[in-house]
Amino acid sequence: MRCVTNFRDLVSTPFSGVVNAIGWTRQLQGDFSEIVKKVALSGNITTIGREELCELRLTEQGQLAREILLSDLELLTAHGASPVLNVIQHYDQDDDYPFFPTDVYSFHVDRSPIPTDTFLCTYYGDxxxxxxxxxxxxxxxxxEIRAELRKLYSGADDGFEAFLSEHxxxxxxxxxxxxxxIxxxxxxxxRLAVDHPESRVLxxxxxxxxxESGRARLLMIC
Known part of the structure; x- marks a missing residue:
């Protein structure tokens, strides 16, 4: 991993060698918990649109937090990304295969057929x-895990790898x-490296x- 001090360096610094995570480290001002409390929640994950964010009645500290969120949304959008701001109480867990959950609580990598990166920022919560x-x-x-996956698969041997990818x-x-x-x-x-055809790093x-803190999480991701 590597740390930078501004957005320009965040998006322009190339991944290389073992470096596949670059972070713009910041000490943000404002009360992001106020935004979490003021948003009307709808299920486990609530997406906050720009219009709704702007309409929230906030204290001075809440307004500072909102300005940062709007700035980050604008920066990422101008970069060509499609950022989404969510309040997350919890994600759905994968119970289909108890010995091999494939939900986001499991360590995993992102994959794309085209060159891209994953951007994310937690403003409040874990x-x-x-x-x-x-x-x-x-x-x-x-x-032992591969053996269990073999038991799930009932097709021809030459299709096993495709089965693993499809699921x-x-x-x-x-x-x-x-x-x-970390x-x-x-x-x-x-900014995290994604598995795509042109990637030069893992x-x-x-x-x-x-x-675990019991707090809802305020997350921007794209």
Whole structure:
């Protein structure tokens, strides 16, 4: 990972070598919890549109937080991204395969057929974690897990790898013994490498937090 001090460097610094996560580290002003409290929640994940954000009646500290959110939305949009601002109480968990959950609480990488990056920032609540690639092992390469996946698959042998990809099993990792996940912190805007055909680095392994604090999470992602 590498840290920078402005948005221009965040989007222009190339990934190289083992560096597949770049963060614009910041100490943000304002009360982001006020925005979480004022938004009308609709389910486990509530998306806040620009218009709704602008219409919230906020204190001076809440207004400072809103200005930062609007600025980040504008910066990312001008860069060509499609940022989404969410209040997250919790994500749905994958119960289809108890021995191999494929939800975002599992360490995983993002994949795209075209060159792109993942941007994210936690403004309030528990933050995402990344895992150095040297400290993670692809789950489908773990013999006992691969054996269980074989039991799920009923097709021809030459279609097994496609089966793993179609069900996103090949995106998930298991932290090795002694691994040290890295918290991305609150207020920092991150750019993570994605698995795509033109990538020159390994994709960044990351996961969503378990919301252990009990607080809803305010997250911008694209």
């Amino acid at each position: 933050s995402s974690e990344i895992l150095p690639n040297s400290q993670g092992k692809l789950k489908i390469d773990i013999p 996103f099993f090949d995106l998930h990792y298991q932290a090795q013994v002694g691994a040290r996940p 918290s991305l912190g609150v207020g920092n805007l991150w 994709p960044c392994i990351h996961r969503a937090p378990r919301e």
